[in-house]
Amino acid sequence: MSTNLANFLYLIPIVAFILALRFLSNPGHARRGNQIGALGMLVAIVVTWIKTGGTSWWAIAVGMLIGGSSGAVAARRVKMTAMPQMVALFNGVGGGAAALIALAELHKILPDPGRPKLDIGTAIALSGLIGAISFSGSMVAFAKLQELIQGRPITYPGQQFGNLALLAACVGLGVTLIAGVQDEWLLWAVIGGAAVFGVLFVLPIGGADMPVVISLLNAFTGLAVAVGGFELENNVLIVSGMLVGASGTLLTMLMGRAMNRSIANVLFGAFGQVSPQAAAATTDGGTVRSASAEDVAVMLAYAHKVIFVPGYGLAVAQAQHDVRQLADLLEEKGVEVSYAIHPVAGRMPGHMNVLLAEANVPYTQLKEMDEANPEFSRTDVAVIVGANDVVNPDARNNQGSPIYGMPILNVDSAGAVVVLKRSMNPGFAGIENPLFYNPKTVMLFGDAKDSITKLIADVKNV
């Protein structure tokens, strides 16, 4: 098959991918869109298969069989609560593949006399660099989310300077390579250095900031693939990679805006270290009121309107099905139930929506922040399940708080607030939450799943 014909046929996957993203604008036919995308991918693979004219076909087949089957098994087995790590993992392997392609391409063209063309050389160095950062960064994100390493920021003196110097060194080596020093080891050094940088870059970022990091790494992989398209002179790689790059960039910006923090602050702020001043803020020696499940059950059963506010704790306790059961029970008693979802609740964009969808909560009950906030004043009880910073009134009121300025869910304007929480430990970011000391608030201590189970039993008895 000629290159022209192949490029022409590559229009099919390109259109399919754009349609796949387009269909995602409506939950009703999003799934069809994904299937169209998968079909487009199949076309791309078949066209490429024919184009390579059967060279090493068995090696390609074996590689695809190994990769494809392990991908399929992992994707089938993974629990919905482990979705953020899964996304990080697939993101990383894509970046890794882009870096490997850069290595192979350089290896192929280097023996030729004369240096690689400027643009091809640039593309090779860039996709190696970005792909390697994306690979190792995603692996660290995976390890953090899987709790193989601690989620808190890992910091040491001179960290930012060291990281910057390392990145600069990698870029410098890349430039040397592009300038025409013919040595494959230069690219190895770029990729190796970038891989170390990826690790060091994600280590100091706290778990609560993971939505930003995952989106950013997603953008990186897309970019690495698009640049890879330049080195292979392949349109479908350029377009698809850049679509992903645009998507990841947009999500990163949205997440930053949802926390009212600049992306730079998220990436380099090592947010989530316990700062004593902040911890001492505005609790004013108030007292915490703890309640029994029976008390809370009565509150809920006699309410007109209840809003659940899920957070990462819901995912950890895997309590989504139980929450849904409790909600059903309340609805049967005539209570109006909905869910208020903060954009950065959980560990990746839209994390809570997926969990609740898994528990068969209809998506019409899931309210975004802007939609939910005016509702709280008409709400009798707001039930906080494993959320903390996204309902912390200090973000509104206390200029000294590290999260000051972050838009939050205004649960304190509800008639009463019930907080399901394991203990009084401050949340992930180590920030004290005055909501717990609010006279309207009662705490229901214990594992979220156990607490909800008790509530279900008690609501039945009311």
Add this chain to the structure above:
Amino acid sequence: MSHTTLLVFELTILVLAIFVGFEVISKVPTLLHTPLMSGTNAIHGIVVVGAMVVLGSPHKDAFSWVVGILAVVLGSANVVGGFVVTDRMLEMFKKREPPKAADAQSDGKSAE
């Protein structure tokens, strides 16, 4: 087509792709941001095409073999895993349940 013409052409489609990407993705509701992430994850699995080109090129030495196969393995794991996970997620997003009827039945059973 000369090499420079090709490069300019490629840059043109790159820039257009950026704008198409922003345009399409800004219409995705926050509700579907996780499937968006995993869906785009699957799309960058297109890297497998690049890996196939590498492995499918003639005149390879041992190094190219190893790197090529590894890239194909990673790329196809990316493609298959990405689409399967996204499909699983999207399958779960449902409208208002064929409501009450089903619920009332099941709850009726458990109560009696």
